[in-house]
Amino acid sequence: MTRTRTPGISRRSTLALMGAGAMTFAAPWVARAQAKTIKIGMPTILSGRVAQLGTSSRNAVMLEVEKVNAAGGLAGRQIEMVVRDSKGQPQEAARVARELVNTDGCELLLDGEASSGSFAVHEVARDLGVLCIHTCSEASSLTADPKQHIPNAFRCVRQGIHDSIVGGSYAAAISKAKGLKKWATCSPDYAYGRDTTGEFTLYLKRFAPDVEIISESWPKLFQPDYTEVVTKILQAKPQALYSCLWGGDLTSYIDQANIYAMFGQMEVFAVNMADYTALTVVKNLPKGIHSGNRYIKTFPTTPENAAWGDAYKAKYNEYPTNWSWQNATAVMFLAEAAKKANSADGKKLAEVLKGLTIKCPFGADGTVTMRGDDHTLVGYAIGWGTTIPQEPYVPEVKAGDWKTIFELEAEWKKSKGYT
Amino acid sequence: MDLDALAGCLSSSACLVTQTTSGLIIGMLLFLVAVGLTLIFGVLKVVNFSHGAFYMFGAYFAMAAYQLTGSFALAMLAGAAGTAILGLIFERVFMSRVYGADVLMQLLVCYAFVLIFDDVVRIIWGPEFKSMGMPSAFQVMPLFIAGGVVPPYYLLLIGVALVAAIVLGAGLSRTRIGKVIRAAAHNPGMVSALGINTGLIYGGVFALGGMLAGLAGALAAPVRSLTPGMGFSVLIESFIVTVIGGMGSILGALIGALLLGLIRSFGSLGFPLFTEGLMYLFMVIVLVSKPTGLFGKEAA
Numbered sequence: 001m002t003r004t005r006t007p008g009i010s011r012r013s014t015l016a017l018m019g020a021g022a023m024t025f026a027a028p029w030v031a032r033a034q035a036k037t038i039k040i041g042m043p044t045i046l047s048g049r050v051a052q053l054g055t056s057s058r059n060a061v062m063l064e065v066e067k068v069n070a071a072g073g074l075a076g077r078q079i080e081m082v083v084r085d086s087k088g089q090p091q092e093a094a095r096v097a098r099e100l101v102n103t104d105g106c107e108l109l110l111d112g113e114a115s116s117g118s119f120a121v122h123e124v125a126r127d128l129g130v131l132c133i134h135t136c137s138e139a140s141s142l143t144a145d146p147k148q149h150i151p152n153a154f155r156c157v158r159q160g161i162h163d164s165i166v167g168g169s170y171a172a173a174i175s176k177a178k179g180l181k182k183w184a185t186c187s188p189d190y191a192y193g194r195d196t197t198g199e200f201t202l203y204l205k206r207f208a209p210d211v212e213i214i215s216e217s218w219p220k221l222f223q224p225d226y227t228e229v230v231t232k233i234l235q236a237k238p239q240a241l242y243s244c245l246w247g248g249d250l251t252s253y254i255d256q257a258n259i260y261a262m263f264g265q266m267e268v269f270a271v272n273m274a275d276y277t278a279l280t281v282v283k284n285l286p287k288g289i290h291s292g293n294r295y296i297k298t299f300p301t302t303p304e305n306a307a308w309g310d311a312y313k314a315k316y317n318e319y320p321t322n323w324s325w326q327n328a329t330a331v332m333f334l335a336e337a338a339k340k341a342n343s344a345d346g347k348k349l350a351e352v353l354k355g356l357t358i359k360c361p362f363g364a365d366g367t368v369t370m371r372g373d374d375h376t377l378v379g380y381a382i383g384w385g386t387t388i389p390q391e392p393y394v395p396e397v398k399a400g401d402w403k404t405i406f407e408l409e410a411e412w413k414k415s416k417g418y419t
Numbered sequence: 420m421d422l423d424a425l426a427g428c429l430s431s432s433a434c435l436v437t438q439t440t441s442g443l444i445i446g447m448l449l450f451l452v453a454v455g456l457t458l459i460f461g462v463l464k465v466v467n468f469s470h471g472a473f474y475m476f477g478a479y480f481a482m483a484a485y486q487l488t489g490s491f492a493l494a495m496l497a498g499a500a501g502t503a504i505l506g507l508i509f510e511r512v513f514m515s516r517v518y519g520a521d522v523l524m525q526l527l528v529c530y531a532f533v534l535i536f537d538d539v540v541r542i543i544w545g546p547e548f549k550s551m552g553m554p555s556a557f558q559v560m561p562l563f564i565a566g567g568v569v570p571p572y573y574l575l576l577i578g579v580a581l582v583a584a585i586v587l588g589a590g591l592s593r594t595r596i597g598k599v600i601r602a603a604a605h606n607p608g609m610v611s612a613l614g615i616n617t618g619l620i621y622g623g624v625f626a627l628g629g630m631l632a633g634l635a636g637a638l639a640a641p642v643r644s645l646t647p648g649m650g651f652s653v654l655i656e657s658f659i660v661t662v663i664g665g666m667g668s669i670l671g672a673l674i675g676a677l678l679l680g681l682i683r684s685f686g687s688l689g690f691p692l693f694t695e696g697l698m699y700l701f702m703v704i705v706l707v708s709k710p711t712g713l714f715g716k717e718a719a
Contacts, residue, residue, distance in 0.1 A: 048648070051546035217687070220695065224643050224652050225448075227573075228687040228694070231441040234568060235424075235434050235688070248548030248644035255550060255642045259570035261561055281644070283552025 038077040038344045040065075040334075041100025043093045043121060044112030044136070046085035050247065052277055053323055057112040057136060058083050059316050060324035064331035074334060074344040082106055086117055093117035097124040097132075108132075108346055110330055112323070115139040115192060119148075126150045131346030133334070135327045138163075139192065140199075143376040144418050152350050154375040156330040158322070160196045162382060163271060163292050165408045166400030168203025170384040171269050174290070175208040175240065180267055182214045184238035186229055186253070188245055189218035196244045196271070203408070204242075214238055219249075226253045230260050238266055246272035251282045258284055273387060274394045276319035285389040292384050294322035299397040300381040304361035325362045329377070332358055333370060364402060378402070425689030436567025438684045444573045446680025447580035451635035452653050453660035454587065454672040455628030461667030462604040462624045465514065466522075468529035470657065471650025472536035473502045473629040477636025478645050479544055482551040485640075491554040495579075498637025499630045506629025510622050518621075533651075540647040551640040576638050583631065584673055591669065600624060604667075659698055663705050665715020674713060 042061065044054035058081075065079045073079060082104050086093035093113045100106040101124075109132040111121040118137035125132035132153045134142060140161040142148055174180065185201065187193035205211050215236035217229045230253075233241060241262075245253050250272055257263065263286040272278065275294030279285065293299050297309025297319070308328070312320040320328075334349065336358045341348040355372035357379075362368065368379045382405075385397035413419045428434035456470045477498035484490075484497030509532070517525050557572040591597035603610045603620045611617045636650075643649070660679055664671025679698055686694040705713060 047541075047546065051541075052548075055546065217691065222652065224639075224649065225445055227441045227444050228438075228684045231437045231568070231684070232687050232691075234437065235428060248646050251548065251550050252642070252644040255553065255644075259553060259557065259561065259572050259642065260568055277547070281548060281550045283550055284558060 036077060037080045038074055038108070039080045039082055039104060039106040040108045040110060041097065041104060041106030042081060042083045042110045042112050043086045043096040043100065043117070044083060045088040045114065045117070046083075048088050050088060050114065052247070052321065053088075053114060053136060054085065054112055056277075056318075056321040057323045057327040060312065060320060060326075060328040061110060061112075061331055063312060063315060064328045064335075068331060068335045071335075074338040075342055077344050083112075086113060088114065088117065090117045090120040094120040094124050097121045098128070101128050101130050106130075107344070108334070108349070110135055110327065112136050112327060115142070118142060122148065122150070122153055125153045129346075131350050133330045135330045136323050139195070143374045144413055144416070146418060149374070152346065154333075154350075154353055154370055156333060156370070156377045157326045158380060158382065159376065160192070161199055161409055161412055162378075162400075162405055164196060164199035165203050165405050165412075166382050167200050167269065167271055167292055167384060168205075169207050169400070169404065170398060171200075171204050171240070171242070171290070172207030172211070174267065175204070175211055178239075178267065180240040181210055181212060182236075182238045182240070183211055184215035184217070184233050184236055184241045184266075185213060186217040186219065186233060186241060186243045186245065188221045188249060190221050193218070193221075193244055197242065199412075200242055200244070200271070219245075222249060224252065226256045229253075230257045230262060234260060234262060234265070240267040240269065242269045242271075244271050246275075247277060248281075250278050254282050254286070254289075255284070258286060263289065274385065274397075275322050276393075277321050279387070279393045280319065285387060285393075287386075287388055289387045290384055291387060291394065293382065293394065293397050295320050295325050296392065296394055296397075298392040299383060299385070299394065300362070300364065300366075300399075302361065302366065304366070305381075308361045326377075329360055329362060329368060329380075332360055364399060378406075420690055420693070422689055425685060428685070428688050431566075433566030433568075436565045436569065438688065439681070440567065440569045440573065440577075442681035442684030443577050443677065444680070445683055446677040447577050448635050448639055449653070449656055449660055449679060450673050450676035451580050451583060451638070452632045453657040453664070453676055454584070454669055455631040456654075456657050457661045457664070457667055457669065457672045458587075458631075459625055459628040460661070462600055463514075463518065463621055465518065465525055466529075467514075467625075467628070468526060468654070469509075469532040469536065470628070470632055471652075471654030472533055473506060473632035473650070474636040474639075474653050475540060475645075475647070475650040476505060476536070477502045477633025478551070478640040478643070478649065479540055479549075479636075480633065481637035481640045482549060482645060483544075485551055485554075491556065494551075494640070495634065495637045498640070499634040502633025502636070503626040503630035505633075507622050507626040509629070510625035511618075514625065515618065515621065537647045544645075544647075546647060549645040551645065553641045557641070572641065579634070579638060583634065584669075587631075588669055656698075659702050661712070663702055663712055665712030667716070668712065668714035671712055671714030 044057050046054040069078050084096045086096050109130055111118055111132055111134045113121055115137040118134050134155040138160045140159050143155045185197050187197040219229050269290040271292040273289050273291035274296055297306045337349045337352040338344050341352045353370050357367050357369040360368040362380050364381045371378045383397040383399040385394040387394055452474050459467045480501035481494040481498035485494035517528050561568045561570045603617055607617050660675040664675030682697050686697045
């Protein structure tokens with residue numbers, strides 16, 4: 001027996017047509033509902049010895065994202081942050097970054113990684129073409145080296161070379177005033193420690209040519225005991241000491257050097273001292289340590305900066321860190337770029353971000369700029385001062401001069417073959 | 420390599436005193452951790468890879484007690500007693516179940532607890548680093564001995580570690596309990612047959628080992644930053660000490676730790692870029708010339 005088809009539209013076809021019709025009418029609504037939020041992915045370090053890097057970065061981002069969302073979001077789209085732990089491992093950072101874009105559907109990336117992880121995330125951004133703002137890596141080469149340049153990556157972070165120029169100039173002035181000719185250095189034995197110390201001594205000698213480095217110590221990163229390093233420096237009898245130890249390593253070093261009364265025997269320049277992570281942890285903070293500003297709410301001395309520091313403390317019951325202000329600034333840049341572009345599209349945002357100047361509590365003159373030619377942050381408040389053991393910890397900070405920074409940075413880039 | 424600096428130091432009494440005491444400080448803290456490790460291995464035949472966690476807990480317990488009471492003595496007591504209790508519980512509840520098991524299983528259990536203990540510390544005290552601070556009694560000018568600089572706190576530290584070494588050595592060789600422990604290490608079956616509770620001995624030895632590591636952590640707390648996972652680097656150096664001194668030998672742990680401390684102290688002057696390497700090189704030389712370590716005994 002054969003079945004004969006009745007002419008006209010079959011039941012199956014009717015259903016298919018109805019389904020297609022429904023999809024046609026409903027699709028814009030579905031798409032609009034999806035587009036209402038924009039996911040921003042953030043790989044960062046949330047576990048391990050430097051977990052504070054990630055948690056204070058995440059906290060600052062969330063603080064700013066709440067404000068942006070309350071004001072209507074990024075070009076009308078509410079921000080949804082997707083923050084993932086990279087454990088501080090570069091390969092994990094790259095994997096997480098890729099997953100955030102490919103699996104979680106994140107349209108933008110905030111890279112809250114330390115230097116080693118940032119270079120890995122940078123390669124992911126190069127590969128996927130997604131807009132990526134680095135918010136923690138201070139390694140100058142990340143944006144100074146033209147080989148690293150990609151149109152969709154920016155760095156919203158202070159830079160090692162900027163700190164070294166300002167620090168070298170500040171230290172040289174004190175060297176000349178106090179006759180500090182014999183210097184020792186003590187910095188962690190990895191890329192950041194070596195590079196930053198090299199750049200600092202380069203500019204110290206440039207501004208004070210009679211300075212001599214008579215002793216160098218390179219303790220390994222996260223070394224628990226510095227006794228042999230402290231006694232070695234005491235034997236060398238320098239008049240001044242430079243260190244870029246940071247975090248728990250710096251506080252250990254201070255505790256151990258304190259009982260040798262080292263701080264009374266030489267001037268100490270510790271670039272990473274003036275950060276609340278170290279200032280509030282050291283129980284017997286010596287008076288008079290020279291330090292670069294990391295984040296303190298009293299520099300720049302503006303009501304906006306103080307209010308931001310207080311708001312952060314009120315929300316998280318601790319003071320912000322250097323990474324906090326950098327991450328907050330990145331969100332501020334995104335918000336302003338979205339307004340100007342009237343879009344949250346990564347490519348359009350990248351176009352607007354180039355050379356964008358925004359009002360910012362952390363700017364030297366109340367503004368910061370995302371420099372167009374190398375996609376890096378400039379104009380932020382940068383300076384050095386001396387510590388006291390209680391708040392405000394660094395009562396007076398001598399601000400660095402951005403004109404000098406730009407001149408010497410250009411020379412440095414040339415010497416490195418970057419320009 | 421800066422052999423001139425090393426030679427200059429060796430010919431100066433001030434430098435010699437400073438660097439020697441510096442080496443003793445490093446060595447004595449290492450000894451306290453390593454001796455617990457070697458004791459546990461000697462009696463229980465277990466390589467306790469979670470030993471560094473007891474050092475970490477000792478430091479955190481001491482900091483917590485110091486913040487609560489303001490008493491340095493109570494802080495040290497809390498560090499030592501707290502880790503002794505923790506060691507006893509850890510041995511009775513977990514380690515005692517894997518004594519007869521494959522070494523891989525023991526390693527796995529220990530490693531699991533390294534991670535668990537780190538997370539426990541993170542949950543209780545937070546992930547960020549902490550500092551206990553130097554008690555005011557020790558915030559004084561350092562002593563100058565023959566021109567060398569010696570902080571008073573480090574004299575206390577060396578003294579406490581020396582007393583611990585003497586009490587431990589004398590206790591094991593001259594007391595009845597010490598003899599029972601040594602007998603249990605040599606032939607646990609026979610000790611058990613004589614009606615002695617070997618489980619109690621094992622638990623006690625583990626608690627003692629944990630206590631010594633905890634005491635080291637408590638003594639280090641005023642001068643080192645406290646972070647989850649801080650026991651790991653100490654553990655590695657403790658293994659080097661026990662390998663150099665000989666697994667299971669208390670005298671070996673003492674000599675090994677002091678040698679390592681002196682290598683670091685003088686090595687930082689003469690070989691500033693190879694100080695870490697010197698320690699491993701020394702270990703290799705000892706292992707090649709005497710595979711059982713300086714004071715280790717050949718297996719029967």
